[in-house]
Amino acid sequence: MFNRSFSISRLPGFTTIAILVFVMLYLPIAMLVVFSFNSGTSVAIWEGFTLEWYPRAWANEQVKDATIRSLIIASTASVIATIVATMAALATTRRKQTRGQTFVYILINQPLMVPEIVTAVALLIFFASIKVATGYQGLGYLITAHAAFCIPFAYLPIRARLEGMDLTLETAAADLYATPWQTFRYVTLPLVMPGAIAGLMLAFVTSLDDVVITLFVKSAGQDTLPTYMLAQIRRAVTTEVNAISTLLLGLTVIMLTAFFLLTRKRN
Amino acid sequence: MSTDSDRLERQRNRNGWLLSTPALVLLAFGATGPLLIMFVYSFLEPGKYGNVIWEFSTKAWFNVFVQRDIFDGTLSPADAHLTILWRSVKLSLMTTIFTFIVGFPTAWFIATRPPRMRTLLLFLITIPFWTNLLIRTFAINQIIRNEGLLNTLLLKLGIINEPLLIIYSDFAVFIGMTYVYLPLMVLPLFASIDRFDMRLVEAGYDLYASRWQVLKRVIVPIVKPGIISGSILVFIPSLGAYVTPRILGGGRNMMIGNFIELQFGQGRNWPLGAALSVILLLIVAVALVVYVRFANRGDSNV
């Protein structure tokens, strides 16, 4: 008799659908990467392998500017977001839940709940009047906006880390004559650090990827890499965009792998 | 003694607020505060070249739903706005449902793998989640555009004679949104399936349920909280989608996000844009309330 073994956890068609989903999820991205090495400009017909699009993209002044601007904004905003998120996380965890804390918690997570386009429009309105009033046109607006929407991404891993932490460690330090500052510096901070680094990376990736809010907040000539790419995609598809995308993709994968390893070690 | 501990408690609270202040200030300037200003703007007169004139007016709100004919001044429903609103809701619902249909088997598959395989698959789902939305939409664009991979392949194989006109349609937007928001459905579904007790499935089969009955009568009711979370997580960003409809829908197949942008660009009607944004926010709020209701009811079951 041939084996018709019955598996409890298998449901008909589920495996097929799941495999198809994984294929469909990665096929378009894989094609994007593959065609960034295409010597022709088509995104469908392979004409031979080349690396030329990468140096060519970098030679483009606009790309170079946008990249540098993106990196400046992402690093400044993510550092600010992580610092303020760490402070807020210290204030909102490991103690009795009060109304005030719930309020803080909701405010911090607000950027996750409001559609990006709405925040973008609201910021456009708000910053427009400030721009008129002060005449300042610099990157400050973008950095403020990015730092704000990065806060929840930085906050969540830090909070998770703090919640898993042993409260008695701090009490023990205080018992050993450490001042509150010393306790923070030598006990709390080192323990929070992995969470803060994880938060920093998530915030960095989030900021680097943002399109919508940047598009509405930026002043003329303040393109970041994503807004530059959006404009290019609209005009004509260029293999140059494939090359930039591939690089961004690589950066994301590296950051995420690091993030996974960092948070995994904890368990 | 008690006054001492009270004082300590009060001081901790004060320190708590002090520590939270920088985050709150930043959020007040960079997120929450501007929403309130936007609400105010929806009650002002549009300026001729954009921006607003500081004069109270309910015209924007009126215009969201009703339009006045330019020639005879008669009132009629603002079809254009309602069409766009309806398209946004329809596409978002379709996206939510379809991501569920394919996301559920995927989450189930991941949750039933051995531990190491499971971590890997979960990681594979997470990468697209954190990958630039623009890049992912762009990747889809390259597949379905007229001279894209799909059409080139089908033409070469002789299956079709003319390229399929997929891009710049509602269908393209639907494909794109399903693609970009799928991880948001799979992750919460996975979380609740992972907590699910497989012995309940065994109990179901033991009591003569077929596979379909086990799915419908045992699994789905129990993982409902995950289904609701996933649906909310997909529905909200779909409704506010801007990048995906812009790249895949073209100028004609706008969603509400694109229409709002238009009011701040060529439309030069900031109050209308602000009013539409408030409406979008309201729909999201309703969705969230429904979510909280459902999620709580789910809790009392389990």
Place this chain on the structure above:
Amino acid sequence: MSAQDGVEARNARKVYGTGQEKVVALDNVSIVIKRGEFFTLLGPSGCGKTTLLRLIAGFETPTSGTILLDGTDITYDPPNKRPVNTVFQSYALFPHLTVAQNIGFGLEMRGHAKAEVDSTVEEMLALVRMESMADRKPTQLSGGQQQRVALARALAPQPKVLLLDEPLSALDLKLRKEMQSELKRLQLETGITFIFVTHDQEEALTMSDRIGVMKSGSLLQVGSPREIYTRPADRFVASFIGETNFLTGVLGKDAITLDAGGTLPLGASTQAKSGSKVTASIRPEQIRVIETDAPGSLPATVTESVYFGTDSHCHFALADGTEVVVRLQSPASGDVGLSRGQNVFLRFEPGALMVLEDQA
């Protein structure tokens, strides 16, 4: 009743994992469980009891071998096609359904009419005395109540065989005793074959028609509680079911010459050759303590006396140092009157000494 009526496993073997992680959970187990029998599987943790139940329920298929029900091969039948129901160790009640819906689930899935389902549910609720809880959710029930619902749910579709995997292990002692008699009553009333898994040897002895003792994936002995207790097949069974003393010696004709001195008669004949070295066992309650020497008794020294409430366990050392435990009923004072170092004699009840067949 034909010979094949009931559940049968033929050379059932189950191997989990591969390579280094390979575990042989069941090693060619063959057994026949008769219709209407209360059969208990007993054995230490990890010996394969649950695995055998899962093969019978259909949650797993054997690596090799067959499972038969009333003579028909059901090895590859899915669980929803087998007239076999399970009472899970963790109960596995559906958390989203009420007690009544849980109990009616099986009948509903089999497509019975609503009225019929309802009346059977009523009946089952009465059977397990849970009428007043019909509309509660499982989380609102105590452990014992959940256990009853699980039982009612498994009985409602009137299966041919009911599998119970340590159903009482989560209950406290008092409730456990109550449920034991309840289970026995239900089994007699319904006439359904019960295959019951437990760790608890006392539970096994009091409830079962027959017991199967398992160890590391194999069945060591199958028999009635009396057979298992009085004629254990080997050292493992003897020590797993109740306490026992092991004595070594040389086999003579219907008697054994102990290494500790003395020659004692045997209770039953043995296959072991006369003149070979053997191990014999005797239960602690089958030994008497006497003050003076008598035929068939051995000198011993008291080493320890432990009070257990209704009885006390006294430890003795024989002449060669072999330790022997004797169970004595505690007198009213609680003191059995034996002090450490005291020299006494132990008289073995005639015929109580058994030679173990495995002499490994």
